[in-house]
Amino acid sequence: MSYHWRDGNRLQLLENGEEFFPRVFEVIAQAKKEVLLETFILFQDKVGAELQKALIAAAENGASVDVTVDGYGSADLCGDFVTAMTRVGVRIHMFDPGKRLLGRRLNVFRRMHRKIVVVDGEVAFIGGINFSADHLGDFGPAAKQDYALQVEGPVVRDIHHFALAQIAPDKPTHRWWRRRMRHQTPGYGGVSRGEARALFVIRDNDQHRNDIEQHYLQAIRDARSRLLIANAYFFPGYRVLREIRNAARRGVRVRLILQGEPDMPIAKFGARMLYNYLMRDGVEIHEYCRRPLHGKVALADYEWSTVGSSNLDPLSLSLNLEANLIIRDHVFNRHLHERLDHLLQTDCRRIPLERIVRGFWWRAPLAFLIFHFLRHFPGLVSLFPEHKPRLELIDPDTTRPLDPVPSPLQRDHQ
Numbered sequence: 001m002s003y004h005w006r007d008g009n010r011l012q013l014l015e016n017g018e019e020f021f022p023r024v025f026e027v028i029a030q031a032k033k034e035v036l037l038e039t040f041i042l043f044q045d046k047v048g049a050e051l052q053k054a055l056i057a058a059a060e061n062g063a064s065v066d067v068t069v070d071g072y073g074s075a076d077l078c079g080d081f082v083t084a085m086t087r088v089g090v091r092i093h094m095f096d097p098g099k100r101l102l103g104r105r106l107n108v109f110r111r112m113h114r115k116i117v118v119v120d121g122e123v124a125f126i127g128g129i130n131f132s133a134d135h136l137g138d139f140g141p142a143a144k145q146d147y148a149l150q151v152e153g154p155v156v157r158d159i160h161h162f163a164l165a166q167i168a169p170d171k172p173t174h175r176w177w178r179r180r181m182r183h184q185t186p187g188y189g190g191v192s193r194g195e196a197r198a199l200f201v202i203r204d205n206d207q208h209r210n211d212i213e214q215h216y217l218q219a220i221r222d223a224r225s226r227l228l229i230a231n232a233y234f235f236p237g238y239r240v241l242r243e244i245r246n247a248a249r250r251g252v253r254v255r256l257i258l259q260g261e262p263d264m265p266i267a268k269f270g271a272r273m274l275y276n277y278l279m280r281d282g283v284e285i286h287e288y289c290r291r292p293l294h295g296k297v298a299l300a301d302y303e304w305s306t307v308g309s310s311n312l313d314p315l316s317l318s319l320n321l322e323a324n325l326i327i328r329d330h331v332f333n334r335h336l337h338e339r340l341d342h343l344l345q346t347d348c349r350r351i352p353l354e355r356i357v358r359g360f361w362w363r364a365p366l367a368f369l370i371f372h373f374l375r376h377f378p379g380l381v382s383l384f385p386e387h388k389p390r391l392e393l394i395d396p397d398t399t400r401p402l403d404p405v406p407s408p409l410q411r412d413h414q
Contacts, residue, residue, distance in 0.1 A: 003162075003200045009153030010194025011325075011332050013307070014127070015339060017047065017135035020148045025050050027119050031058040035065045036118045036163040040073040040111065040309070041130035044081045051131050052085055059088040063120075066090075066167045068391065070112045071097030073130070082394055093167060093391040110205065113320040115148070115309050116163055124151040124159045126200075126325050128232075128296045128309050135294075142263065144294035145343070149307050149325055153193035158200040162323075167391065196329035203310060203322040212310045212324050213317050217243055219300040223252045228340055229298040230257035230288075233264075233311040234271045240312060241274060248282040257340065257348060260287030263294075267313075279353045290347035296324075297336065305333045 014020040028035055028051075035058045042048055059065045067085075069077065071094045082092060095112035117125040127148025129135050137143050151159070203212045213236075220227060220243040227247055234256065248254040256278070262268040268287075275285055296312075299305040308324025310316040327333070 003158050003202075005197055005199045005328075006154035006158065007197050008192030008194060009151060009155050009196045009198045011196050011198070011327065011329070012150040013332070013335060013339065014125075014129075014148045014150060016137065016144075016146055017129060017133075018137060020125070020127070020129050020135070021047060021050065023150060024117055024125050025054040027123050027125075028054040028117065029057040030061075031063040031065075031119045032061055033063055033120045034118075035063055035067075035120075036116070036160070036167070037066070038068045038112065038114045038116045038163060038166070039131050040070045040113045040115065041132050042067075042069045042074045042077065043130075043132040044077065045133040047131055047133045047136070048081070052081065055085055055090050056088050059085070059090050066093065068093040068095055068112065068166065070095045071392075072108060072111050073113075077394070086394065091167075092394040094394055095391055097392055109315075109319050111315075111320045113309050113316065114202075114323040116159060116323055118156065118160045118163050121160045122152065122156060124156045125149065126151060126159065126309075126323060127307050128294055141261075141291060144263070144292050145288060145290070146294040147297050147307055151198070151325065153196075153198070154191070155198040155200055155325070159323075162200065162202065196327055196332055198328075199326040201308075201324050201326055203317070203320070205319075205321070209318075212308070212322060213237065213240065215306065215324075215326050216240060216298070216312070219298070219304045219306075220244055220247050222304075223247050223254075223300040225252060225301050226337075227252050227254045227298075227300050228257070228337065229255075229312070230293065230295045230340055230343070231298070231312045232259060232262075232292075232294045232296065233267045233313040233316070234258050235267075235274070235314060236312040237314075237317060241277065244283060245278055245281045248278070253284070254278075254282070255284045255286060255344070257286050257288055257293065257295075257343060259293045260289035260349065261292055263292040270313075275351060279351070285351045286344050286348040287351060288343060288348050297340070299333050299336050299340070301333075303328050303330055303333055305329070305336050307336075 014023060035055065042051070055065055055067065067090060069092065074094070075097065086092060115127055115129060125148055127146070129146045129148045133139050134142060135144050135146055201211050201215055202208050217239060220240070227244070244254060258271050259268050279285060296310055297305070297307050305327040306324050308322065310322035310324050316322050
């Protein structure tokens with residue numbers, strides 16, 4: 001399956017759970033035909049309860065509702081939380097669940113990391129925000145800073161067809177439903193809703209292994225004025241690092257917003273091993289210090305932008321299943337730049353090169369090993385456990401997965 005640039009889209013940037021959750025819950029609850037939802041994490045907290053309420057409302061309206069959660073990120077779903085939804089017809093699928101060993105989840109690699117919602121084939125949401133309370137400011141110091149998009153227009157059709165294909169074997173009436181949607185649903189099939197040009201891009205372990213990384217590489221190579229990347233887990237491959245440094249060398253103002261108060265300290269440690277390599281050629285590095293950064297957004301010059309689920313680290317670029325929207329639109333680029341620049345001015349500290357140079361004698365051997373690791377990581381991926389991802393329907397009575405359900409995801413041979 002290949003995707004193409006679509007003109008005539010309307011995009012709205014949603015920052016953090018305060019903007020994202022009310023909007024997506026309202027749209028889901030008003031669904032008349034269908035809700036397709038994929039998320040890495042769904043927790044049974046106040047956000048999960050609001051999502052549950054919206055999904056039940058959609059099902060009671062007569063909408064077909066399918067929810068896919070990851071078997072690692074959402075491994076603890078159980079009890080009345082699930083049964084309340086399955087009782088009204090919501091189908092909950094778990095992507096590649098794994099057995100625990102001594103109470104610990106070991107199925108950490110090759111996860112379904114996408115965050116996608118499509119409602120009635122007309123409105124889509126895509127980004128990095130999971131369905132959990134730690135994306136709300138009142139969660140406290142550990143609340144995450146993140147971004148998502150509300151999308152309307154022709155590119156929604158691509159997102160919809162993709163999301164539908166992941167669970168189609170469970171719904172033998174989908175062909176009939178799609179014909180009905182084309183004839184009865186306003187906007188379905190690609191009616192223009194705005195001015196933005198957009199491209200839906202995925203990363204899988206079959207035919208789209210490097211698609212997201214290639215779009216980053218091309219945007220960085222083409223940049224002539226500015227490049228601004230905000231990414232939570234910054235540990236990209238050697239090619240991306242080299243192109244970022246080359247952009248700074250040719251006069252592009254390159255700014256990176258990385259974690260200063262990370263949810264996982266190893267992410268900050270790994271990124272800092274790369275600072276000297278980048279900063280000595282003029283790359284500006286700013287650490288976001290108000291709370292953990294969870295965003296995966298970037299912009300280049302005055303038109304190109306991206307928002308999605310893909311980090312710039314080995315898991316996202318080489319192992320996990322991801323989805324981003326690539327955007328070419330001056331208005332959206334300007335708005336995203338304003339929001340990120342505000343973040344830089346108010347809640348970030350710029351890392352001085354002098355600080356990185358100090359103590360470089362002990363970092364140099366480790367940095368050498370890291371660069372060679374990044375250079376050869378794509379070849380090392382084959383050493384990670386291989387399996388065929390599968391979807392399993394959660395049993396409404398036991399809240400345990402049923403027998404595996406055949407899925408197009410099985411074509412993502414690892």
